[in-house]
Amino acid sequence: MSGDVQSRAGRHYVLAAGGTGGHLIPAFALATELERRGHHVALITDERGANIPGKPDFLPAHVLPAGRFGKNPLHWIGGIRAVLEGRSMALRLFETFQPSAVVGFGGYPALPAMLASTSAEIPTVVHEQNAVLGRVNRLMAGKVQAIATSYPDVARLKEKQRIKVDLVGNPVRAEVLTLRDEDFPPFTEDGILRVLVTGGSQGASVLSEVVPDGLAMLQPALRQRLQVTQQCRPEDLDRVRERYRNHDIPAELGTYFEDMETRLADAHLFIGRAGASTIAELTAVGRPAILVPLPIATDDHQAANTREVVKAGGARMIRQDRFTPKELAKQIQAMAQNPGSLSNAAHAAWNCGRPDAAKKLAELVESFGGAEMMDVIRIGANNARGASQGVPAGQGAGCESHTEISE
Template sequence: MRIIITGGGTGGHLFPGIALATALQQKYPGCEIMFVGTQRQLDKKTLAGFNFQQESIACMGLKGMGLKHRIKSLLSLPVAVLESWKIIQRFQPDLVFGVGGYVTGPVLLAARLRSVPTCIHEQNSIPGLANRMISHFVSRIFVSIPGEYPFPEQKTVVSGNPVRQEILAAAECRQQQAGSGKNDSGEADSPMTLLIMGGSLGAHRINMLMLDVAAQLDDQQKKAVQLIHQTGTADEETVRDGYAVAGVKAEVRAFFTDMASLYSQADLVLARAGATSLAELSVMGLPAVLIPYPYAADDHQAKNAEYYVAGGGAVMYRESELDADLLGKILSQLLGDIDKLKQMALAMKNMGQPEATQRILDSCMDLIDNSMVIKR
């Protein structure tokens, strides 16, 4: 069996694809996976170390760009479809699965023209332009969050968001520890751990706010908390130096690859509201303070966050309403209220969908089986 997974540009697009790909390889030994993505370094870095074939095509996005860029993007589309056609012709996939991003359009169109079964997965509560356009001709559409989508109802499945195997394992371990009471047996003076992350590319505004918060902490507060901070490349050195000057214990990196380990250490998470991150936090049962990216297409991060806020697992603040004083107060109150954190953690866990990968995998196999019957 051969599967193409297409998408990229951010970790949020790629991680669900990786979760599905590794599950396929585990369940069907010998299954060949090819990722067709963008030419960005982030895509290559995220996929490094996995046993997947990789190809990239040259294409550009449409939304949020100027007229000149849009014209250039439209003119490049036939070439991108032709590149995709050739890749599909060589690889001969049984199914092509899109996980989001403008790169998915040409690949899925080429697959449809070659009568290969196609699926898309929409992680966000408001679909991106590529998935809205592609939805008219794909075989099946998977969505992460219950809601109102502009997709054909008869081929849309509320599946949840695939979460990587190592995070599912970490979530199971965390659940067992909670059941045995181990999480309540630590030392009274042990510091709480705050995980800060702004997505795979970092979040400059959150980074700078946290430096200001750190500078205001008194000695007692510094002893009560330790930070793990994913900054993105641009701010790594500035944030690390800032925490050092403030005397705050912090592990700072541009990008962490072992998120399962970080989630296992965290008591509270400060983050953007990307759908994949939220799916991972909910599976782990981690309470969160969410600051949606204000320039996300159609403000979809705020809509993502609202679902988890309504469920009781998170609180949300707009970036424009926050300063260091308010953010410091919010974090201090939550980290100092163990009962509140436990309530939020339970609510977050109840919204998690650890079975999402298996649900999607089963549905994809039905499509492949039906396609083989038709071909006979």
């Protein structure tokens, strides 16, 4: 064992990810874990990803051309040319950096690096954050050595590819993970109900339209106890502030909150979109939620992301075409009708969390590029995990069955 650990020390790994937070948050978490283990890590992304807040200081970012492929085939020529250029640049980087493995987190900026790694026969892993395999990961799934997933059931995954699957979860930020062992904030029959509303990094106008009026429709005994924190688009800010003022509901509004983890820690109920990172953080901390999937999300993946936690009783999902003030008030009233209901939902959400995701993903990545015999052992272990698509009960790694909150 000591020899194997020694052989893994100081390896080089390349992470490739699209420029959005959904792709980069888990990439940063993995980079931090690999660096903690003594490895050297580099990032391949686009301009957005290279400059996004939260990138670890130790992580060098390489911006490569990637191109995008829309519905118009006339635009594909330029996209293909950019991908091929990015692939050549990635190959040159690999010659210098000599990675033991390359990990792709999806998004078009990851594609050139993934094509380069598979053509150079460098061990390659993809991590899928959503419950539907994304386009780039779908394209590469047949060529990579392992597919790390965040959910037990992932759509668009071919049957013959399931042998490569390893359920690890979706890594979250360390500052959020530290909240996992804290108790759900006290909520009594006459105590304040703190509601946190966000729509992703850019906010969501539909939340600004619906949430203030929905909260105003709650029964007076509950409405009078509200304390709201809501992230809004800049153009919505004044209008939403006026609505809360007219409804006499205390609300703190902003376009961005730097201390989001603190606000999540204090919240009794979350209302927002169903992005992969959002759900990973909600389940890591254990917070009840009303989730409104983005209707234009590719392959309806945000709706798919909600299924596990909704089935467990930790959240409720409302389609955007049914997301009205009346429906929102109905669902909040049902979830907060007594203190025990919210507490039970919080516990159900907590049980869906996979707090060891970064560690498990790091272990999977480390298993590549080692001695040939170790790879044989790894493949056998991964196949067993992929077949079961689960984690032993009692380890806080999966949803357990819970009584759902009554309507």
